[in-house]
Amino acid sequence: MLRTIFPALAHAIDMNSCPTLHQEGTAKNIKDKLQVLSMAVVEAYNILPNLDLIVPCVMNKGIDFSVSSLSMVPGITIKPMLEKITNGIPQALKLFENKAFTCEYKYDGQRAQIHKLVDGSICVFSRNGGESTSRFPDLIDIFKGSSKSVASTFIMDAEIVDIDRKNGYRIMSFQVLSSRRRGGKDTLVDICIFVFDIMFANGEHPFKFCFQIEVDDACLTYEATLTKINAFLEDALCSSCEGILVKTLDVDAGYSPSKHSDKWLKVNYVEGLNDTLYLVPIGAWHENGRKAGWYSPFLMACFNPEAKKYQSVCCVMSRFSDSFYRFVKLMKELFSRDKVLSKKPPYYQTGVASDMWFCPQVVWEIRGAYFTVSLGLICITDVKMDYFLHLKKMGINFCASDRSPKECSAVANIVEMFHSQTRKMDATAGD
């Protein structure tokens, strides 16, 4: 669309509106004009992704078309502004060097663009523009009750989060939120809405703010800023958030639809922040197609000294990447035929069935951002019966350890890590 359709559209409009231009202007001139026009069309599409509305307008305005020729329309989703991922606060600070910025919690929920239409009805759209109004009747009630006199129309950006109001207003994970029954009422999963932007209200784009920067914060040193934001990130993680968003307040601040914009930075995982797990690959699945013959993913296990069993914890290398290719040779050696078992041995305890099983022979270092609880993977049943811990966002270090398989992480350590992690998942609700 952006690279082909819209430039072509711009070209067509241009030729249609002033056919003489191509004889008059230089080639470069024409190219520049087309570039400007097609960028304007792209920009318009981002706030009004509906060609039935855009094309007539562009045809009418011709070469003079710009975003301001059109307005947002409640009921038609704006392409949501997206953030850029960073690997830590220092990187975020570097990107925002000498700029004013602010920080917000990034809640672990579902993005929602909430519209109030001209007829007064409330509509909810997902990140990808899908209608999800029917999934959140309670949201509709909240807005119908509270927004009557405030605005006749609006478009706002928000995060819908699951909150346990009966249990200290604890914010629950996305996993729990998505377990809501679709379509109808659901009394089990209560929600809360965090609005973080208003792009449109009463027919206008009201919020082109000039931000006033607090003087004291503007004077902080780098170290003081880092400390402050670190504390804020820590707060966010302790509040069951996924991390924080760092948003610029500089002159270029504003809503940029559809862009993985440098104006919003996400910090949700800091390398080295978490403990390393030492896990043993006990099984693997075959890849298909042209990757046939290779293993992916690997099933990783820890050791339970009491049961004298290996218990699966997570899968790693669930897809191929550059780093994987570097270790293909190593894999082949490690799991050559004599190391492959004919069937799952009794000292492997797992709820999943991998294609093949290996002798316990090496230990890999695995780091992860946090644990979730799921039905699929293994083994730590003292967390919640029938549910299993699952390490999320893991990375792997193949330069691993001289440890022997029985010196890998013990199941008790992993349970302890789960209980002490700052994110409190559903599984701990019974504590």
Next chain:
DNA sequence: ACTGCCTGCCC
């Protein structure tokens, strides 16, 4: 009524 399989839609 239960199951596995598949889809669609979230992240």
Next chain:
DNA sequence: ATTCTGC
């Protein structure tokens, strides 16, 4: 959501 690829 992340990751890879072609432009």
Next chain:
DNA sequence: GCAGAATGGGCAGGCAGT
């Protein structure tokens, strides 16, 4: 560097078969 396509994990729900 960007946009698009391809991938993963997880959820509810539809549907066919038993």
